[in-house]
Amino acid sequence: MSAGAAEPRSRADSVYDAVKQDILDYRLAPGDRFTETEVAERLLVSRTPVREALFRLQREGYLEVRHRNGWLVRPLDFETLDHFYDLRLVLEQTAVERLCALPDASAALEALADIWLARQPCRDGAQVARLDEHFHLDLVRAAGNPEIARVHREATERIRIVRRLDFTLAGRVEKTYEEHGAILLAILAGDARRALGLLRAHIADSQAEVRKITLHRLYSRRTAA
Numbered sequence: 001m002s003a004g005a006a007e008p009r010s011r012a013d014s015v016y017d018a019v020k021q022d023i024l025d026y027r028l029a030p031g032d033r034f035t036e037t038e039v040a041e042r043l044l045v046s047r048t049p050v051r052e053a054l055f056r057l058q059r060e061g062y063l064e065v066r067h068r069n070g071w072l073v074r075p076l077d078f079e080t081l082d083h084f085y086d087l088r089l090v091l092e093q094t095a096v097e098r099l100c101a102l103p104d105a106s107a108a109l110e111a112l113a114d115i116w117l118a119r120q121p122c123r124d125g126a127q128v129a130r131l132d133e134h135f136h137l138d139l140v141r142a143a144g145n146p147e148i149a150r151v152h153r154e155a156t157e158r159i160r161i162v163r164r165l166d167f168t169l170a171g172r173v174e175k176t177y178e179e180h181g182a183i184l185l186a187i188l189a190g191d192a193r194r195a196l197g198l199l200r201a202h203i204a205d206s207q208a209e210v211r212k213i214t215l216h217r218l219y220s221r222r223t224a225a
Contacts, residue, residue, distance in 0.1 A: 011045050015053035018043055023062050024161055028073050035070035061158065078211060084158045085207050091152040092136060093196055095143035100192035108142040109184060116180040125167040128176060135180055162210045
C-alpha cells in the first residue's frame with residue numbers, strides 16, 4: 001500500500017482516538033450535539049476522515065447520527081450498562097472458579113500479583129484506572145478460555161465510559177488495591193467461595209459508586225453550561 005493510500009486511514013484513526021477520548025473524558029457529554037464540520041475544523045482535517053471515524057464510533061455505540069442536525073453523543077442507558085456489568089460478573093466468576101481449581105495458580109497470576117500486592121502501589125488515578133481494567137481482563141485471560149476472554153473484553157469496552165470515573169474520588173485508589181489484593185490472595189489459596197464473594201462485593205460497590213459519580217458529573221456539567 002502506498003503512503004498516499006495509507007494517509008486517510010491514519011487520519012481517520014487519529015480523529016477516532018481524539019473524539020472517543022473527548023467522550024470518555026466528558027468533554028463531549030451524553031446528549032451533546034455536534035457536526036462533522038466542527039470536528040474537522042477543530043482537528044484541522046477534512047470531513048472525510050471525520051465521517052469515517054464518527055461512523056466507527058456509531059457502530060461501537062457511542063454516537064447516533066442525526067442527518068439534519070449532525071451527530072449526538074448517545075445518552076447513558078443505565079439499564080443497558082447494568083446488563084454489561086452483569087455479563088462481566090458472570091464471566092469473571094467463571095474465570096475465578098477455574099483459577100481456584102488449578103493445582104497452582106501462582107504462575108498464571110504472577111503479573112497481577114506483582115501489581116496488586118506491591119508494597120508501593122501506584123497513586124495516580126488515571127493510571128490505576130487503566131491497571132484496574134487490565135486486572136479484570138487479565139484475570140479472565142489467565143483462566144485460559146480465549147472465547148470467554150473475547151466476550152469479556154467487549155463487555156468491558158461498553159462500560160468504559162462510566163467505569164473510569166471510579167478513580168476520580170479520594171480513597172477509591174486505595175480501596176481498589178485492597179480489594180484486588182484480597183481477591184488474588186483468596187484465589188492463590190484456592191478458596192473459591194471467598195474469592196467469589198469478594199469479587200461480587202467489589203464489582204457491586206464499584207458499580208454503585210460509578211452511577212453516583214456519573215450522575216453528579218452530568219449534573220455539574222449541565223449546571224455549569
